[in-house]
Amino acid sequence: MSSDLTNVLISCHCGAAKQTVTIGFESQKTAGPQDTSIDHSYDYRHNTGLLCASYAPIQVPNLLNNLVAYPEVSPDTDSVTTRHYFCSTCGCHVFRRRHTPTERESWGVATGVIAGRVGADGQLIETDDRDLLRVYGYTGVAETKDGGLAPFIHESVGNELPTPGPVKGEAKGGGEDVLEAHCHCKNVQFSITRPDASSHLPRSNFPDLITPYATSLNQEYTNPQDEKWWLRPRSKDDSTLTRYLAGTCACRSCRLISGFEIQVWAFIPRSNIFFVPPTTAPSSTLNTIPLDFTTLPSGILKSYESSPGVQREFCPRCGATVSWHDRWRPELIDVSIGLLDAPEGALAGNWLDWWHGRVSFEEDADNGRVGGAARWATGLIGKLAEGLRSSENRGREG
Template sequence: MSPNTFDISCLCGAVSQRVLPLVAHGEAVELSINHGDVDRHATGTLCASYYPIREPHQLLGTAEYHGLDGWARYFCNTCGCHVLRRRDIDGVSVWEAATGVLLNSTGEDIDADARYARHTGVSDTKDGGISVWLPEIEGRRLDSPTNPVMVESRTTTKLPPMPLICPKDTLPASCDCGTVSFHIIRPTEQSYLPHSGFPDLQYAAVEHSHEFMKNSDSLKWWIRSNGAKYLAGNCACRSYRLISGFEIQTWAFVPRCNIFFHVPGPDDGHSVILPLNFSDLPAGIAKTYESSPGVFREFCAKCGATAFWRDSWRPDVIEVSVGLLRAEEGARAETWLDWWTERCSFEEETERGRSGEPARIARRLIDGLERGLRSGAQSNRCSLEPRQIARGYSIRNKSFTVTLVVGR
């Protein structure tokens, strides 16, 4: 049976309330994992999912964004978390809550929990996006355009064009409304200069010592494929979930020196390219939320797409939301990104701060993701922790030595 109520909240707590599910007790709720262009670029994640609810009591603290897919999305004006969406169908307003903001439920009946039943919008991704890692949950296959059960035509909504100044042979990226627009270049000599501790993506922090996680040998783990790609992966951490509104956040680790923003120039209609410097970005492009002392998260001020994560201790290696990327080959941008498939980062936080149905359906989703990541995937992890070699490179006639993690 369906729960009586849900408590929902964003990370900062400015948007929180109790909502009622749409369905009556005993009715099955089937959820979709949405991969369409608007879903990805309006959120910054590779997929989005929502739970059908009755009209909420209030929208205080939210900003409203209307996507070309017909949905009005409501995100926290303070921290950027996507909380609700609404669409008018035949004169009736349909409301849904982002699944990641569902915290607690009442009216427990485990057998009647909502379940993820299908993928939608997969054709927009070109390469299947994250759906390739989620073929099934708890042994039950999800309907998708690759199955005869479901037929899908390509979405007709279009993303805003990238500025003409965006150089060729770079990786373009933008939010759905185009306010946040930038491109990424291949690793350069400067890409090896920053220092960073190991990410939880590669080594679970709960299983390794603080000393080990500091990466005292300064391995450049974010550079992959012999200097051609950047590391990317999936994360289920509580703070990421409540800052995006969804259970699965997808990040690429990119040096700040390899990111170039497109900002309005002095002439109307013309953009200029600026190296990414958060203190120099013009007002009205990206809003910054300091989620804890020294930890900063940027999101689009207009559509709410999560864009970046950074902190004061690692200011020059930025986590970039993969849902913003516009690689020609597809949503996973695999000519640019090397995906870590051994684990979903912070999977142990999937149920943190949650109880009842929201916790259970989230755990099933992340367990399904981890099984999909590991199934048939070649390991990217070194056999030793960490095994390393030193290699000399010569770039721009300047020789230097870098230390690389052995991997593909």
């Protein structure tokens, strides 16, 4: 590898994928910031569980140990083939390999696993002043139907934003009773029901999304009044509780377990989640089982303990992030929003009420990263946070 190119350290949360890779295309001879697109396509959402994903071009990696390869073939006539590699232990997406019959293969690394540039001694360069990545555009936005997160990131980027495609069918104003969800390979299929009496039973502290832990007093986030903050009104003009709270997260754990900077969670009571056994197809509320992590048939989910008492689940076949839960609030589950198949669009506005005031743990965006990798992360999350808050302010003014 040429010394003129940029070598970076990458790692997933558990460390199984830790190694050095070279940023840039195979034909590239000199270092420089890499143009990176933010992909919002249907396939990427269901393959990752997130609303968008981003990869930086790299030269062929040396190590694929401990990674699961998930094949993906496009129905397009040019037969572009994409294969994703994710960690078999923590589920983190690490690499993407693409090739066509007429072009050489190309490799990408999930941007969230990049810790920073390394020197000749293999150590991170703490004072690195080189920019590694930059957003040059968006792909797959038309497949979101509603724009997904692209309009919020776009507010401060200034690149041309593709127009979302039309909603298929007429929106029903939140009247549907069941919302279907699945990973890309459909090994994981489940449904979510509207809030009911059981949805009020869980108890939970306020999340960092609402009450920043870094700057709040204990009594501010312990929720002494037992507010059911995860249950949300149908609209600002209708207080009927028909939706669930949703928001974004930039914590280090979410980044290193998904592989990307922007995680998206919906807070759903366990009593409102019903899984479809793998032998049942297509998904139907007539063939579902209530979510119980202790009795769910094997092979549907793989769990990873990201910290003591905290479990995260992902699909063992395609690597999609599915859920987060802990022992302190076992009846309230964080569900990865990219898995949802809401007819109105990726943001599932008839089901979810998005929190615009803050990106959860946005102060953590550069945790464990240095130089250009840290600046990329804080810049991206800063743009998202700014776009969300601007959108909220416009809504208030309207």
